[in-house]
Amino acid sequence: MNLNGVEVQDTFAEAFGMRGTRLIITGENLKWAYHGATALTGFATSVIACGVEAGIERKLGPAETPDGRPGASVLMFATSSKELGVQVERRVGQTILTCPTASCFGGLSEGDPIALGKNLRYFGDGWQASKVVGGRRFWRVPVMDGEFVCEETTRMVRAVGGGNFLILTTDSAAALAAAEAAIEAMRKVPNVIMPFPGGVVRSGSKVGSRYKTLPASTNDAFCPTLRGVVNTELPPEAGCCLEIVIDGLTADDIRVAMRVGMQAVIARGRAAGVVALSAGNYGGKLGQFHFHLRAILQEGDTPDAGAPTGGAA
Amino acid sequence: MTALTLTLKQALPGRLDLSPLSPTLARDGLGGLAALQVHMGTRQHALGELFAIKGDDASNVVLAGDLSRVDQIGAGLAAGSLRVEGHAGAYLGLAMTGGRMTVTGNVAEFAAVGMRKGSIEILGNAGDYLGGALPGALQGMAGGQVVVHGDVGARCGDRMRRGAILVAGSIGDYAGSRMLAGTLLALQGCGAHAGYGMRRGTLLVRGTIPIDATFADCGRHVLPIVHLLFRSWQPLGGAFAGLADQVRPVQRFMGDRGADGKGEILHFE
Numbered sequence: 356m357n358l359n360g361v362e363v364q365d366t367f368a369e370a371f372g373m374r375g376t377r378l379i380i381t382g383e384n385l386k387w388a389y390h391g392a393t394a395l396t397g398f399a400t401s402v403i404a405c406g407v408e409a410g411i412e413r414k415l416g417p418a419e420t421p422d423g424r425p426g427a428s429v430l431m432f433a434t435s436s437k438e439l440g441v442q443v444e445r446r447v448g449q450t451i452l453t454c455p456t457a458s459c460f461g462g463l464s465e466g467d468p469i470a471l472g473k474n475l476r477y478f479g480d481g482w483q484a485s486k487v488v489g490g491r492r493f494w495r496v497p498v499m500d501g502e503f504v505c506e507e508t509t510r511m512v513r514a515v516g517g518g519n520f521l522i523l524t525t526d527s528a529a530a531l532a533a534a535e536a537a538i539e540a541m542r543k544v545p546n547v548i549m550p551f552p553g554g555v556v557r558s559g560s561k562v563g564s565r566y567k568t569l570p571a572s573t574n575d576a577f578c579p580t581l582r583g584v585v586n587t588e589l590p591p592e593a594g595c596c597l598e599i600v601i602d603g604l605t606a607d608d609i610r611v612a613m614r615v616g617m618q619a620v621i622a623r624g625r626a627a628g629v630v631a632l633s634a635g636n637y638g639g640k641l642g643q644f645h646f647h648l649r650a651i652l653q654e655g656d657t658p659d660a661g662a663p664t665g666g667a668a
Numbered sequence: 669m670t671a672l673t674l675t676l677k678q679a680l681p682g683r684l685d686l687s688p689l690s691p692t693l694a695r696d697g698l699g700g701l702a703a704l705q706v707h708m709g710t711r712q713h714a715l716g717e718l719f720a721i722k723g724d725d726a727s728n729v730v731l732a733g734d735l736s737r738v739d740q741i742g743a744g745l746a747a748g749s750l751r752v753e754g755h756a757g758a759y760l761g762l763a764m765t766g767g768r769m770t771v772t773g774n775v776a777e778f779a780a781v782g783m784r785k786g787s788i789e790i791l792g793n794a795g796d797y798l799g800g801a802l803p804g805a806l807q808g809m810a811g812g813q814v815v816v817h818g819d820v821g822a823r824c825g826d827r828m829r830r831g832a833i834l835v836a837g838s839i840g841d842y843a844g845s846r847m848l849a850g851t852l853l854a855l856q857g858c859g860a861h862a863g864y865g866m867r868r869g870t871l872l873v874r875g876t877i878p879i880d881a882t883f884a885d886c887g888r889h890v891l892p893i894v895h896l897l898f899r900s901w902q903p904l905g906g907a908f909a910g911l912a913d914q915v916r917p918v919q920r921f922m923g924d925r926g927a928d929g930k931g932e933i934l935h936f937e
Contacts, residue, residue, distance in 0.1 A: 381892075421896055421899070422892045422893075422895050422896040422899065423895050423896075423898075423899050423912055424892065424895070456892075458892050482930075484868065484930065484932075486851065486870070486893055486896075486897065487830065488896060488897060488900045489900050493893060493896065495891075495893050501889050501890070501891060501892075502889075502891055502892065502893060504892045504893050504896065
């Protein structure tokens with residue numbers, strides 16, 4: 356399949372089942388809501404060493420948040436419900452409780468409840484108080500700028516992590532430009548995040564390594580500087596490769612995001628240095644979700660594109 | 669299906685206890701409704717003797733006529749809707765566990781006492797002990813929401829444990845007395861000794877409110893939880909709709925320091 360001079364390889368991305376949740380962070384203004392949300396989702400690129408993969412889904416207007424203040428919607432994904440619970444409490448406790456004027460709410464209406472402010476409330480040392488509003492319990496913890504308001508629980512759902520595609524270009528500048536265009540388009544898709552820096556990752560990995568202690572190592576087949584000494588998968592004209600990894604609340608959300616992203620890359624075309632689109636997989640043996648690039652591009656717009664799952668607030 | 673409508677045939681000579689109505693409708697439906705025995709003083713009457721009964725929807729009940737001498741309307745209501753066209757007597761919605769009740773007129777004392785869930789909307793005024801506790805009971809209202817568009821008498825929310833009472837008018841003396849938790853809103857002030865003996869919970873008051881010496885002034889603040897509450901009350905309309913339109917700082921008084929002292933009076937303009 357060749358679109359606008361870009362070869363779409365006949366391959367698929369391999370993704371895994373994860374547990375995910377959405378949090379709503381609000382603040383006195385968007386600036387402080389984002390300070391909180393940015394810290395909350397910091398160092399959360401990969402579950403390999405960060406515990407969770409997290410990112411800001413989108414900004415929220417005052418009409419979309421429980422307390423009528425501007426905010427940000429954040430998605431967090433972990434490999435197990437236990438780890439997600441640990442990470443949510445740890446991160447909210449260190450980044451939202453500490454952030455001036457910020458409040459934290461659950462952002463999904465379905466799923467199993469996990470603790471959000473349920474244990475963080477004890478920071479109030481006996482001065483904490485709760486209010487039940489519309490069947491949801493909110494904790495008020497006195498802090499030095501007033502009160503930290505935090506919903507008691509957030510909902511956790513079964514989600515999908517690790518959807519991806521690779522952008523193969525002639526050089527680094529073309530790869531960055533294509534990846535940025537893809538991310539800009541994909542950020543408009545609800546229910547997904549791209550957890551790596553700027554949404555893009557350069558260190559795609561393969562399973563295993565020559566070292567006993569290292570279960571994953573650099574994806575040498577796509578490393579341009581090794582093309583002469585390894586079994587390379589780079590076309591002769593490709594000199595750079597970047598990957599975009601997507602976590603989503605459902606497989607359909609990832610499919611939509613992948614299509615939107617790939618279309619943005621294809622729109623730039625061969626003239627802008629884009630050579631091919633590929634994907635990272637492990638031979639189909641590890642992940643239960645397979646996203647075939649060509650099939651996704653041929654599907655066209657699905658009707659559920661643009662429908663957020665579970666509501667924002 | 670049309671709403672089950674019970675219209676009082678004539679003015680009552682004494683106080684009528686209508687507590688069997690809602691549990692019987694929930695249990696037996698319309699079967700034998702006209703023969704249901706209700707007490708007026710020491711005498712028993714068949715319901716059909718006192719009310720003209722029309723309609724067939726047992727989950728949507730309308731009571732009409734001068735019901736100001738009818739007590740315990742909607743007592744034990746668990747689901748469905750009950751509408752009172754006109755005034756209602758005492759103990760309206762006693763120990764209610766669900767459903768929705770509307771009264772177009774005034775209600776007498778002890779409405780919503782022991783209420784656990786559901787909602788009551790009163791378009792007129794309410795008497796003393798709204799959402800309070802029965803004499804001897806350790807807890808008053810323990811959940812649900814009561815909205816009053818008029819004024820409320822004394823001891824509103826006495827020993828209240830959970831839920832919200834929202835009053836567009838004023839509340840009499842001892843608002844939220846001995847309150848354990850929950851939320852009480854008065855948009856046109858409170859009488860004397862508001863929050864007397866309260867342990868936890870919130871009295872949110874606009875207008876005049878004398879503050880007892882047992883409440884400690886904790887200063888003026890903008891609290892996100894207040895705005896969260898205001899926004900949740902927006903759909904109620906009327907005087908409640910505009911509360912969330914602007915940031916409203918509150919003066920926070922904590923007390924009653926003679927009791928547990930974790931309660932609060934939040935006063936705003």
